[in-house]
Amino acid sequence: MTTGVFLALLGAALAAGFSCAGSAIGVGIAGQAGAGVVAEDPDKFSKVLILQLLPGTQGIYGLVVAFMAFVKIQLFGDVLALSDAAGWVVFAGCMPMAIAGLISAIFQGKAAAAGIAMTAKRPEASGKGIIFAAMVETYALLALVISILAIFIPDLTAIA
């Protein structure tokens, strides 16, 4: 194991860790709002649950990015002897997902909570609430795209 490998793993850890932490906060915020609504009307459970789950995807995206980094450095086979610079490259590739995953999940949780409040008043509008919350996720998706590309494209063995 070289320092490069350590840096790459650190990046992967941050991408997964931050995104999952963000999702935990977001799902938690939405869950608190949801519990109040379901207490009033248990029939709204399924609608509320979908809204609550929305901020959970960032955690999955973080997992995907971390896994991509693992595959790239061949963690499951003979680990590549990465140079320091190559390790930093993977680390940098993980960062968009780490940052955007954390922050977007929290704010998506807030948007989802508002959507849940809307569902309480107008159950037929829950689809619109979902779309509002999904708007926030766009930016997590953009970060995912950039992270995947930034991890996949560079030829790590060529970086001294």
Add this chain to the structure above:
Amino acid sequence: MIADMKKLVLVGYNDEKGDMLKLISRLKIVEVCKTSELDDTAVVSVQHKIDDIVSRLARINFAFGFINQKRNDVKTLIKAKACDKKALPKRPIALITPSKTVMGFDEFDKACERYPELDKIIKELESFNDEILECKNSITRLKNQNEQLSVYSGLDIPFDKFKSTETTTVKLGLVPVVNMTQLEEVFNIYPLTYLFKLHQSLKNFAVAVIYHNDCKAETENKLSELEFSESLFDYDKTASQIIKENDDKIAELKKRIDDIALSVVKYDEYLPLLKLLSDYYNLELKKAEADSGIRETSKAYVLEGWIPAAFTEFFDSKLEKSNLLYDVSYRDPKEDEIPPTWCVNNGLVSKYETVTNMYTAPKYKEVDPNPFVTVFFFIIFGMMMSDAGYGLIMALASAIVLKLSKPKDGDGKLIFIILMGGISTIAWGIVFGGYFGLTFYPLWFAPLDEPVSMLILSLALGIIHILTGMGINAYVAFRNKDYIEAVFGILSWYVLFLGIGLFALTLLFNNFALKISSYVFLALGAVMVFLGGALGKGKSFLKRIMGGLKKYYDIIGYFSDILSYCRIFGLGLATGAIAMVVNTIAEIIIGMFPQNLAFIGVIISIPILVLFHLFNIAINVLGAYIHNCRLQYIEFFSRFYTGGGRLFYPLGTRTKYISFAPEDTEERKNIKVKNRKDKNNSLSEQNISAVS
């Protein structure tokens, strides 16, 4: 397409108004609206009727809610092993049993005769509810009493034994704990007094005081000074006895509440009746609401409504067959009238109307976006899932649900969309070679091996999607004879994009002709876009320049919209990557066992594989659906679609539990719905199946 609508004006005798509304609700082809102002007519209030129906509906809803609530209570009891599982009547599972009962109109209309039966049931439920409330009140009262008694629980003498004699006074009561030492001192000082310390609670000390009547005055003074409060209990039992009795009573009451819950869940057998009457009174309410807009004279009424132009003859023939006296006429909608939108599409496209309607229904005078939404929603859904194995599971699962639940009256559209999504996913999965996260001879390329190709494909699809939207907009502009907008405002971008595309090709192939043509198109496009902003009536020279230059700013909008399509790439890769994670975990588990024991690893990993793959499907179907919708709403619709229309809901539709047995399907099938007539639009016709 959006059906051509006519305004219907129907005149008849007041005596037959109810029968006419009944006929209309059976035909399910007329949306009754408020009759416009007319001399010598007035709106007759039917508020009392509406109130009556609403109160009946409220009672029915109470019954639904009460039965469901008690059902949950019984579920809790079963979980706590307090009663047998069989106490809960089985209910059909929602997705795999038909949700609607098929019924003829005559049978449905007889439903009101069963109201007394229902009334009896609801009264029973209401008395159960009252009894539960009573029990709960008693429990609260007993608990309060227990709390007050608990301070005396250390006392093993019945309360009524604390009796004063001729010469001494005996009192039982409470003293605040903080005053206790002072009280003890007082009783130490005075002779002929005695203090029993009984029990200490958090705040108070229960004490019995005995004193000779000679020192009554000063002792009582001191007692009140030290906030002694005398107990008012005079039971012939000790506190702990009463508490125990109360606890028994509480247990009994709780048992009674549970018993009531157990008998209430048995009312499940009346659910069909509740559902029938719920639909019946909801329809009655719709009729009464329609009635509230009808204008009347002392003898006759004037009813107005919307009817699809194609159905006027059908409606005429049905009126003739009835024994009602009437006069009917149809006219085109006036300028200030907004007819409801009725999208008429074939079986496939009509399912995708839910996607559009969740955003906003098309306006009456707008292009029906549903056929386009259908095509792109179908293609994009599969790309976002991109795994043939997942697609197969989606398609099979939703096909089974559709087969078993037999949706009626246009229900189950969402499941149909997922079925179509499954088919699309299978197709794209084969193209990308994705099968449950394993890559297997891709027809084209594997996204995880060539992410850049996948990104380009996603963006290319985005460009096609957006250009289609602009194309529709150009078509509408042509139709409205707004040629400047069509050519310079919209088609100019096609020229510019073609130039950009050709220019991109020159980077790959160094071809002179290609280069020249790319420059020609770029320049032509740029000039046309400029003209699109600059042309138009009544603009000053400076405004023309500014308007033209401002158009270039739109480029940013186009690019950000196109880049938004990289979510297809993100979601598609995420599905594959998560599937790969699951497979890798299983591989690691199997690898942990030595070669000869590998089968144990296989056995352990099978449930893990099934569970996580199903989870991956669920989360990605949700994601694909939502983000697919977003691409339609934001990127596609913003090019041409405004929406804000009101959907056509004829009287008699939108029942929740009952589906009417079709009576004149054949007749309806032969009716050709005409497209809404526009000044510059030739009539297009389409065969449609029965209206339901």
